[in-house]
Amino acid sequence: MVFEVRDKDLGGRIGKLTTKSGVVETPTFFPVVNPVRQFKEVSVGLLKELGFTQIITNAYIIRKAMGNRVRDVHELLGFNGVVMTDSGAYQLLRYGDEKVRLDPVEIVKFQESIGSDIAVIADVPTRDDATYDEALYSVDETLRRAALSAKLITDSNALWVLPIQGGIHLDLVRKCAMIGKEFEGFSIYAIGSPVLLMEKYKYSKVFEMILTIKKIVPIDKAVHLFGAGHPMIIPFAVALGVDMFDSASYILYARDGRYMTERGTYMLKDLDYLPCECPICNKYDVKSLMEMSREERVRSVALHNLYVILRGIKDVKVAIREGRLWELLEERARGHPSLRYLLKVFTRDEFVGWLELLDPRIRGDSHALFLYEGTSYFRPEIVRHEAYLNSHILRYGGGSRTAILTPMLVKRGKAVGQSDITVKLNAHLEDTYIYLPFFTLIPMTLIHVYPYSHFKLPEEVDVGTLLLFSRRLRRYVGMLLSKYGEVVILTCRCQSWSSEVFVKKSLRRLLGRDNLKLIDINPNQHV
Secondary structure, three states, rough: EEEEEEEEEEOEEEEEEEEEEEEHHHEEEEEOOOOOOOOHHHOOOHHHHHHHEEEEEEEEHHHHHHHHHHHOOHHOOOOOEEEEEEHHHHHHHHHHHOOOOOOOHHHHHHHHHOOOOOOOOOOOOOOOOHHHHHHHHHHHHHHHHHHHHHHOOOOOOOOEEEOOOOOHHHHHHHHHHHHHOOOEEEEEEEEOOOOOHHHOOOOHHHHHHHHHHHHHOOOOEEEEEEEOOOOOOHHHHHHOOOOEEEEEEHHHHOOOOOEEOOOOOOOOOOOOOOOOOOHHHHHHHHHHHHOOOOOHHHHHHHHHHHHHHHHHHHHHHHHHHHHHHHHHHHHHHHOOOHHHHHHHHHHOOOHHHHHHHHHOOOOOOOOEEEEEOOHHHHHHHHHHHHHHHHHHHHHHOOOOEEEEEEEEEEEOOOOOOOHHHHHHHOHHHHEEEEOOOEEEEHHHHHOOOOOOEEEEEEOOOOHHHHHHHHHHHHHHHHHHHHHHOOEEEEEEEHHHHHHHHHHHOOOOOOOOOOOOOEEEOOOOHOO
16 A cells, blocks of 8 residues: 555545655655755755655756766765655646756656656646646646656556646636546545745635545545745645645745744845744844855755744644644634635635534544634534534424523533433423534433534624524524424623523514524523
8 A cells, every 4th residue: 555544634634655666655745856966955955864764856957967978866865765756747837848857757757767756647737827728738738748758657556646737728628637536556645836925925716626635536546736835825835635744835935034923924034033943043143144155144044944844744644643633723813814714715615514524523533623703614523513503403302392502601511400300391302402503403312422522612702603693593493393393592791692682683583483482591500
């Protein structure tokens, strides 16, 4: 088995990718190594010291600079870990086919000859500004080259990557993925040419491409995102199912004096303090970095950038293990306006449905759900609860019986009146519901079942969450009124969302019905 998944959360997964030179744990980041220039700035030895057991370099540059003199890419780079080679498609994207000549057959043979562990065919990238006809050509030519390459890699020891092209034209992305998945010999699929889109902060377009591809390619294959090298977007891409990343951002940013953080990028010269605890930032301050020679400063900032990327990958892995990846997205979204928008993208119907489908129902190690604001309504556990609640109301209860809705006390974690109200109103336990934001209604019979027994929500709920809660409460109360002879709602001024004023305002269209009653109570008398 080439790719084995060990843990999952949302679309994210921790897995093992087995190559001939070793196992790579995903999600993972491949630092781009320029085989000609980079050794003077950040050597492969420094990358190994940081803990990178995998790197990516460029077969086109190696071949152009050294011809057929190279026998083994590991020896050339002085690296005994996993080496991935790109075919030169990035250079083709940047400089055009007039300056970059790529023979798709020769570059495949060359990557085989130098012992690449992971190799990429010579695809034709789709520019972000490509017309439909231009994008169609890149798709058709990439598929033609994939068919040629598939015949050459039948007995290959390398893992071969098939980039899926089409750019922002999602129907072409879909076509490329549908045809591409039928080719034999490819172990990894890649999101084709997203670099220019990401440089223009068009992250939502990239994520639409990822979602389109993930819905088509085999779920047991690893997925690579080219050119993604900022910790800001890594958690969001992982949540959609991306397993591998690569970028030269760490060194390119350093050459420009750009300093990475999880919340964004700073110009080093504009900082008074270094907001990081990595070895570089613990050893130096801004002044000492600025006084270094250019080469030494570039190396130091590049190492810091790599530490931040590594920390971002580790944060994602911890979140997947704990089932908190959605919470990590919500946390990161508060760090930058563009990420805030990205989280909103994740609340679109097509994203919500896909994430709920991929998210595991059962976890070996369950943690309490942290529910923050309106975006928490779209995490898979809440979406799944909504589907269950609809079927529960339709299947159970009804007739002349009484349904009771009692609010949850957030501070105490108990339902108001859960000990005696049902007895006084002669109601069955299965006809009793707890109401509160996010879950809206929880059947009392499930109150001790995960996740209803393990969640935290704010003591003060924001206005946006209250509006969503109000609409959903009205819908479910309407369903109960059509099923039961009587619906009794207990209100309590102990919380804004359970007060008589809030409940009446939420249910104003239903209040005239004879079978709906509101009872305002003092929680201290019943809990």
